[in-house]
Amino acid sequence: MKTALLQLNVSDDPAANLEMTRALVRQAAAEGARFVLTPEVTNCISTSRSHQNAILQFEEEDITLAALRAEAKAHGIWLLIGSLALKTGDADGRFANRSFMIDPQGDVVARYDKIHMFDVDVTPEETWRESEGYRPGGQAVLAQTDFATIGLTICYDLRFPKLHAALANAGAQILTVPAAFSPVTGAAHWHALLRARAIETGCFVLAPAQTGEHASQSHKTRKTYGHSLVVAPWGEIQMDAGADPGVYMTDLDMGEVAKARGRVPSLANARSFDGP
Numbered sequence: 001m002k003t004a005l006l007q008l009n010v011s012d013d014p015a016a017n018l019e020m021t022r023a024l025v026r027q028a029a030a031e032g033a034r035f036v037l038t039p040e041v042t043n044c045i046s047t048s049r050s051h052q053n054a055i056l057q058f059e060e061e062d063i064t065l066a067a068l069r070a071e072a073k074a075h076g077i078w079l080l081i082g083s084l085a086l087k088t089g090d091a092d093g094r095f096a097n098r099s100f101m102i103d104p105q106g107d108v109v110a111r112y113d114k115i116h117m118f119d120v121d122v123t124p125e126e127t128w129r130e131s132e133g134y135r136p137g138g139q140a141v142l143a144q145t146d147f148a149t150i151g152l153t154i155c156y157d158l159r160f161p162k163l164h165a166a167l168a169n170a171g172a173q174i175l176t177v178p179a180a181f182s183p184v185t186g187a188a189h190w191h192a193l194l195r196a197r198a199i200e201t202g203c204f205v206l207a208p209a210q211t212g213e214h215a216s217q218s219h220k221t222r223k224t225y226g227h228s229l230v231v232a233p234w235g236e237i238q239m240d241a242g243a244d245p246g247v248y249m250t251d252l253d254m255g256e257v258a259k260a261r262g263r264v265p266s267l268a269n270a271r272s273f274d275g276p
Contacts, residue, residue: 001147001252003035004028005208005228009245011215012046014055018064022071028247029075035147035252037080037208038068039228040155040180041097044085045210048219049133056095058087065100073106078145082178082208083114083154085134094135099152099178101143109144112152113137116160122184130156140166148173148254151203155179158193158207161200168201168267173257175203179224180210186225191237198231202261204252205231211243233260 006024010017021042028036043064046052059065064084072079079102086096097114115138117131140163143150151167151174158177167175175197181190190207198205211226228241230250241248261267 001034001254002032003206003230003250003252004031004033004037005206005230005239005241005248005250006036006038007209007211007226007228007241007245007248008039008042009212009214010042010045010210012044012048012051012055012217012219014043014064017043018067021064022067024247025068025071025079026075028249029077031247031249033077033249035078035080037082037176037178037206039082039208039210040178041083041085041210042081045180045214045222046216046219047222048216051217051219052085052095052133053093056085056087058089059098062086069102069106069108072102072104076104078102078104078147080176080178082176088135090135092135095133096137097134097154099154099176101145101150101152103145110141110152112141112154113139114154114157115140115163116156118156122182126182126184140170142167142170142172150174150176153177155181158197161197164197164201164203165267165270168203172201173203173254174252175201175205177205177207178209179207181225183223183225186227190225190227191229194229194231195235195237198233199235200266202233202257202264202267204233204257205229207231209241211245233257234263
C-alpha cells in the first residue's frame, strides 16, 4: 500500500505551517498515497509558553485539524496528524500533545494524548521539561483502518517498549511514532530505538519527523533531527528521509507482519515472571 511520510520544518506560526502542510498532503495524494502521516506538533513548534497561550486553540476550533480533515475527505485518504499542540481548559493551563487518525470521509476515528513527557537533561545546555507545559495522557490507543490495525504513540513514547508491546499484543500491525526529536538524542538513539520497536513487535514502524532549525517570531529557536523512518517488521530500514523537508513515499506489504512474527514469535513466546 502506498504510504507517504511528510517531513516538516514548521515555525511558531500555525497559519503558515498549515499552508505548507496542506501542499505536501496534496502532493502525496497526487503521487498515489492512500495513507499520509505528519510529524509531532504539526501545527506549531515554540519554546515560549506565553506565545503558545496566545496562538494555540482548543480542538474544536483548531484550524489545522479542520483543514486536514477536509484534505483527507477531498482526496479519499487515511491521514495521521502526528500531533497537534492544543489548549485543554485544564486549571493549570497545560496543553495536550494529541495525535489524530482521520479516515477518508474526514472523520476522526482515533485520538491519542502523548503519555510520556520529555523531562530530560540531555546536556547542560539542552534541558526539557515537557510536563510543565503539557499534561500527560493515560490511555493507549489503537486505530482501526481498512488496511491495518495501528497503534498510536508520539516521540518520547519510543523509549518505553512496554507501551509498544501492549499495542502489538492488542492487535497493532503498524506502530506510528511521529516525532520532533532532539538532534543530540536523534543521532545517538533514533535509528536503534525504532528498529528495536519493530523487531520486538513484528510491526511496521512509521516515524514522520520534524527537521532542521524552526523559525520563531521572537523567541529562542529549536532544532530537530529529521530522518523520518519506515522500519519493516523484520527490522530493516525501508526508508530514511535524511534532513530535508518533503514528501517521502514507501510501499507497505502488510504480509510482512505475519511473516516476521512467524519466523520469531516473540509476542507469543513472552512469559510472565516473578522478581527480582
